[in-house]
Amino acid sequence: MSNRPAFYARTGSPSSDLISLLHAPYTLWHLSYVVIGAALAPELDWRILTGTLIAFAIGLGVGAHALDEVKSRPLGTGLSDRALWALGVGAMIVSVVIAGIGAFEVSPWVIVWAATDVLLAVGYALEWPIVHTDTGFGLAWGTFPVVVGYWAQTEDISLALVIVAGAAALLSLVQRALSTPARFVRRRTDESVVDFDGNRQWDRVELLATWEKPLRLLTWTIVALAVGLLSTHL
Numbered sequence: 001m002s003n004r005p006a007f008y009a010r011t012g013s014p015s016s017d018l019i020s021l022l023h024a025p026y027t028l029w030h031l032s033y034v035v036i037g038a039a040l041a042p043e044l045d046w047r048i049l050t051g052t053l054i055a056f057a058i059g060l061g062v063g064a065h066a067l068d069e070v071k072s073r074p075l076g077t078g079l080s081d082r083a084l085w086a087l088g089v090g091a092m093i094v095s096v097v098i099a100g101i102g103a104f105e106v107s108p109w110v111i112v113w114a115a116t117d118v119l120l121a122v123g124y125a126l127e128w129p130i131v132h133t134d135t136g137f138g139l140a141w142g143t144f145p146v147v148v149g150y151w152a153q154t155e156d157i158s159l160a161l162v163i164v165a166g167a168a169a170l171l172s173l174v175q176r177a178l179s180t181p182a183r184f185v186r187r188r189t190d191e192s193v194v195d196f197d198g199n200r201q202w203d204r205v206e207l208l209a210t211w212e213k214p215l216r217l218l219t220w221t222i223v224a225l226a227v228g229l230l231s232t233h234l
Contacts, residue, residue, distance in 0.1 A: 005187055006186065008020070020075050020077060021065050021087075022061050023061070029219050030141050030142075031061075032225070034053055034145045034146070035227075036164065036225065036226050037148065037151075038152065038230075039230050039233065040158070043233075048105070049152070052148065052152045055095045056095075059121055060121060063090075064122070072127070106155070110152070113152075121140070124136060137173070137176050142165070142168035142170070142171060142172030146164055146165040171218070178212075178215050182208055
């Protein structure tokens, strides 16, 4: 288990490679931000929320992660570059098409939001210097989905949205701060043992748990928060 490229990754077959490519815990985490943003709106249009979630799920969950994998192979999948490019570009196109439908249903500004999302996702996945930073991650994967989720419902911005979007950015930075050392240990080391004053040693599994257990807990915390806020509109 500690030899996997990520705690949720199970590679080795085409089906497991595709499932791992979704980065399911983190995709759920960031889709929850869309829900949280939408739930802040006084009135909730469930149809618009569904469309927004589908667009983000395809663009982020499939597109951005496929491009990330083709760039540096962080998961070590056996998927070909051609397949990853097809998944990445195809997913981005589908998300833009959904945004085009939203432009007729909501506002032409939806296209602007969609184009920004594509640029952020592609820029981060392909490691563009401006986007591929801690701040870029916090804004692109935290602030942005909250703002879009709210704006799609209201076509407006509020003080509450600014505060919550800022909190999402901070939570995304926490995610990055925890996942970065865990990725290093998983992907760059063979064995890791930490000796505390010659009395207590942590093996690789225990060391990884110091980062990955909080990541698991935070994932379900954010999902539960999103569901709880959404339930106020039932």
